[in-house]
Ligand code: SF4
Ligand code: SF4
Ligand code: SF4
């Protein structure tokens with residue numbers, strides 16, 4: 001079976017989520033690889049959310065917010081933009097290809113553009129292949145049996 | 156005269172540590188007598204002649220309080236963590252290394268292979284034509300020699316065993332240790348298991364004496380040698396990365412007293428899951444631009460986010476090591 | 480053949496294990512001293528901004544963080560091609576002398592004195608710093624702790640953090656001294672001088688006046704005929720903060736005298752599969768195995784070797800004591816391992832006197848704390864004399880000052896081969912057919928080791944870990960016959 005990427009999408013409630021909704025209601029087709037999470041504003045996307053998404057097995061994270069100037073909380077999307085660049089630099093140091101994190105502006109009327117974006121991004125991540133974070137980090141987790149075995153050595 | 160107090164049994168042990176945590180215990184200085192009055196130190200390799208076998212022979216839960224410092228880097232560290240957990244009523248992750256992985260945890264930005272390669276093959280002063288590397292088992296003509304196994308990654312104490320409390324700091328401020336110690340020996344009610352003790356929930360900036368305004372905005376982050384510190388304004392406001400806003404107070408802002416920036420050894424403030432995440436947000440808030448190209452340029456001046464925001468906490472963070 | 484394991488080695492900073500193999504006749508066949516850990520600092524300094532490295536490498540060792548901070552700070556200056564200001568240099572050296580006072584006091588009273596003051600074969604429950612206090616009196620015990628605290632307070636004042644200092648920036652220091660602070664330090668330094676002389680007196684009264692101990696020092700199984708290494712100033716006097724590294728051979732003849740950036744011409748390191756710690760040796764001679772003598776590449780870098788390589792001490796009382804020591808021990812160079820304790824006290828006096836000199840230097844309060852960085856960073860070496868041996872830090876960076884490579888040879892590492900040999904010799908002298916290997920004998924073997932004041936948190940900067948000790952006695956098939964228990 002060919003590899004199907006998992007993409008986590010954080011969409012702001014006011015523009016992007018509405019845009020995605022529009023794509024859905026107008027029966028525009030886009031890949032089901034994306035799992036959408038609604039946030040009130042892209043400025044609410046804490047770096048922790050993004051890191052957790054990777055830790056839980058996301059192959060990529062897509063953040064969408066209102067176009068510059070349109071954020072319902074004025075500056076939320078700029079805040080997101082600045083965080084996004086800091087985060088990209090950090091994940092690259094951790095061995096995660098920065099292409100796996102993406103920020104795009106999608107308005108409430110841009111259903112079509114949203115569908116095209118997901119289509120294109122899914123293809124890009126499919127080519128990149130799976131993200132190793134979950135698999136590699138799961139390996140080092142503690143297991144009770146190993147603790148017992150270790151203690152038994154001294155008993 | 157009161158009846159003789161019952162002394163508690165206490166142990167101090169080091170995993171992958173620098174010794175600074177043990178020194179911070181010695182740094183009770185003259186209060187050492189107070190400590191000895193209240194506690195029998197039953198195991199403390201830096202200062203006492205007790206051997207591993209003695210600890211293994213102790214009754215389960217016979218040690219009242221164990222301060223475990225150092226990270227878990229190899230099988231010996233992990234083994235002692237398991238043994239001490241079994242023998243101790245209260246196990247404290249003492250210091251940044253046990254708490255979050257500490258400075259040795261920076262090794263998680265490389266693989267074991269890369270660490271060995273650098274130390275035993277590529278180091279400029281090393282001559283190793285036979286490409287020898289340390290082995291867990293070596294046969295010598297007299298018999299067999301063994302070494303602990305060097306793990307793929309550095310782990311925090313709570314990644315290998317259950318921890319009751321975390322006492323942060325690299326090393327913890329000795330005054331905080333004494334407070335916690337006295338609380339334990341006087342039988343004061345202890346906070347719920349899993350708590351951070353010996354530190355405040357407020358950020359370090361509250362403890363820092365530098366002048367600060369609410370409006371921190373910068374166009375560039377500076378390396379400490381690129382600017383002249385004015386010795387009074389908040390370092391962040393001068394553009395020097397300081398972890399104060401994302402770090403618990405409790406140390407006395409000691410690095411800043413020396414005019415150096417904070418590197419977060421007291422760990423993240425209350426309820427923060429990932430130690431560097433809050434600092435990334437704080438830095439992003441400070442960037443004084445809404446223009447993408449300019450933002451990118453300013454971010455470039457933050458030269459080493461992983462090594463700075465996670466200076467002592469790579470193993471304890473969400474992405475706890477570099478992936479390949 | 481039997482195996483004796485001492486695990487962990489206690490009362491030293493770090494983790495370690497000694498394996499002793501006996502022959503069928505119960506004689507010592509061989510001894511291995513194993514360092515069971517590595518942390519990998521050289522690797523993870525890569526990618527860091529080079530000016531951050533001085534505050535990262537302090538965590539190589541919490542016992543001598545100041546040494547790493549100084550060697551690293553000097554290497555970083557060299558990377559940027561910047562010469563620190565005169566005031567910055569004085570402040571650094573003042574800090575460093577306080578660091579020596581602190582460390583040497585700790586070693587003498589907490590690590591070495593238990594063996595002499597309480598007794599080498601005394602009950603292990605008493606053979607520790609608390610036992611020493613019980614013997615010499617609480618008053619003296621309190622004084623020890625107090626002097627150590629004061630030395631540490633001076634370090635904290637200058638370095639910000641009481642352990643992991645943040646003092647050095649490229650070209651200087653972050654913090655200056657006020658006149659009031661200087662006066663205060665001057666008073667404290669006077670106290671150090673008095674206390675260091677007093678410590679020497681304890682050594683005279685307790686150790687040198689005891690024929691049995693002198694005998695152990697001079698004739699015990701503790702002598703090792705090796706090359707000596709140490710840092711010296713322009714007059715070949717002992718210097719801890721800067722100068723050239725001088726090596727003299729087993730007869731006291733100069734083997735080399737090199738500047739920091741020439742270290743790779745003179746020193747090389749060897750890897751063995753049974754220890755995580757490498758074995759440095761003199762490169763021009765080459766590695767000839769764990770052997771003594773002039774043809775061997777093995778050297779030591781300790782208080783004793785520093786006194787062996789130097790022509791004297793740069794301060795008056797230390798100079799007197801230096802002369803007295805060599806006179807008593809029959810001239811230079813001295814090869815008696817346990818004389819390291821004596822040499823350490825001579826150094827303590829020097830550090831105290833030098834601390835006072837610097838505190839009396841009125842220029843130390845001048846405001847020129849930092850020289851400006853103007854060159855593009857490249858590569859640099861910094862060397863200081865750490866309490867436990869010559870310490871070398873070497874960094875390479877890209878043109879933004881991000882570390883591309885780092886190489887570190889730590890004080891204790893220099894002595895790795897010497898410690899192995901010293902242990903073997905002690906074991907051979909102490910373990911004899913028909914003699915039961917008891918706890919006391921194991922401790923006397925450990926004494927050979929403790930003389931080096933080895934610090935394995937330091938040495939294991941390549942691996943993290945602890946340093947305890949086991950003595951295993953192995954039979955000729957390598958089976959453990961007996962593990963010496965200490966209780
Ligand atoms: S927390 Fe800091 S002081 Fe403690 S062992 Fe780790 S590096 Fe050393
Ligand atoms: S950012 Fe640093 S210098 Fe500024 S107030 Fe906070 S702790 Fe102090
Ligand atoms: S200022 Fe920051 S890095 Fe320094 S001791 Fe305090 S918490 Fe740790």
Ligand code: FES
Pocket residue numbers: 012013014015016040041042043064065066070071072073074076077
């Ligand atoms: S509300 Fe859409 S980005 Fe802020």
